[in-house]
Amino acid sequence: MPDQHARRDVLLAERLAEIRANRPETDTELVAEVVRAVLTTMSGDLTVHDTALLLEVEELGRTIANAKLEIAALKVDDITGSHIPFATDELDAIVAHTATATDAILESCETLDAVAGTVSGETADKLQDATTRIYEACSFQDITGQRITKVVTTLKTIEEKVARNIATFGHKTAALPSLPAVVLTPEEELLNGPQLPRQAMDQTDIDKLMSSFD
Amino acid sequence: MPIDKSMNVLIVDDYKTMLRIIRNLLKQIEFNNVEEASDGAEALSKLRSGNYGLVISDWNMAPMTGLQLLQEVRADGRLKQTPFIMITAESKTENVVAAKAAGVSNYIVKPFNAETLKDKIEKVLGHA
Numbered sequence: 001m002p003d004q005h006a007r008r009d010v011l012l013a014e015r016l017a018e019i020r021a022n023r024p025e026t027d028t029e030l031v032a033e034v035v036r037a038v039l040t041t042m043s044g045d046l047t048v049h050d051t052a053l054l055l056e057v058e059e060l061g062r063t064i065a066n067a068k069l070e071i072a073a074l075k076v077d078d079i080t081g082s083h084i085p086f087a088t089d090e091l092d093a094i095v096a097h098t099a100t101a102t103d104a105i106l107e108s109c110e111t112l113d114a115v116a117g118t119v120s121g122e123t124a125d126k127l128q129d130a131t132t133r134i135y136e137a138c139s140f141q142d143i144t145g146q147r148i149t150k151v152v153t154t155l156k157t158i159e160e161k162v163a164r165n166i167a168t169f170g171h172k173t174a175a176l177p178s179l180p181a182v183v184l185t186p187e188e189e190l191l192n193g194p195q196l197p198r199q200a201m202d203q204t205d206i207d208k209l210m211s212s213f214d
Numbered sequence: 215m216p217i218d219k220s221m222n223v224l225i226v227d228d229y230k231t232m233l234r235i236i237r238n239l240l241k242q243i244e245f246n247n248v249e250e251a252s253d254g255a256e257a258l259s260k261l262r263s264g265n266y267g268l269v270i271s272d273w274n275m276a277p278m279t280g281l282q283l284l285q286e287v288r289a290d291g292r293l294k295q296t297p298f299i300m301i302t303a304e305s306k307t308e309n310v311v312a313a314k315a316a317g318v319s320n321y322i323v324k325p326f327n328a329e330t331l332k333d334k335i336e337k338v339l340g341h342a
Contacts, residue, residue, distance in 0.1 A: 099231060103231065135235050138235055140325065191279070193274060195303075
């Protein structure tokens with residue numbers, strides 16, 4: 001506030017000097033008195049409520065200015081241009097590596113399965129039991145793949161929102177058009193992917209639910 | 215009544231690895247005539263042009279999901295009696311309810327084990 005007052009005084013002094021230069025005969029004291037009278041009249045018109053409102057507006061302006069500074073300090077371009085694309089690329093690479101590894105494991109397992117077919121008795125049973133456990137374990141790749149896809153989708157949503165905030169706060173010249181509201185079809189609402197273990201129903205729960213329909 | 219293990223089984227999943235796992239597990243329980251499709255649309259096309267005794271399908275696929283495939287199968291005069299098992303990571307109550315309402319024969323949640331797969335197939339084909 002003191003800065004604003006000082007700036008206003010300087011501006012007023014400059015304006016008076018200008019008037020003085022153009023109209024040397026003008027009484028500067030008279031001009032100053034008129035200005036003071038106008039300002040006083042204006043202040044006098046403000047009610048307590050108006051003043052409080054003005055203070056609120058001023059505070060709001062200051063908050064927005066601070067937010068702009070804080071967002072600028074975040075280096076948001078790094079988030080959308082580097083951090084998120086890096087994270088999604090890394091996650092994609094994880095999916096690709098695990099798929100390659102799983103395929104190699106499955107190939108070896110199929111070889112063992114073929115060997116199990118050439119032997120008999122307890123050896124064949126043990127071999128088949130082991131390969132069955134390996135097949136079951138390899139299904140992790142499907143679940144982790146779906147979980148990673150969910151994370152990538154979330155990261156892309158964050159990236160979009162950050163880009164939109166940058167545009168809103170004037171960091172970029174062109175503002176992005178607002179996103180249309182996402183309306184899911186009843187079919188899409190059922191596509192949730194794997195749930196976290198504590199939130200998911202297990203096979204026993206599902207069997208009970210299925211039985212309840214019979 | 216013994217189960218005819220020579221029947222054609224169609225497995226549907228958009229993860230090739232999962233198709234491979236299910237195919238191998240089916241082979242271990244002596245289902246050797248197994249065909250694959252990578253989404254509901256491809257599966258429906260195969261079902262309409264072939265003769266299958268069992269469908270084992272994932273849910274979360276594009277462009278046609280497993281639920282849509284199930285609805286198409288149940289709405290098709292020739293296919294509507296085909297036993298249909300859903301194998302999916304979708305484990306919310308509303309998913310199971312929706313699948314049941316659409317006419318699913320049984321429901322397996324991923325990750326699953328070989329015993330569960332065998333048990334559900336026996337239950338479904340025993341009632342078919």
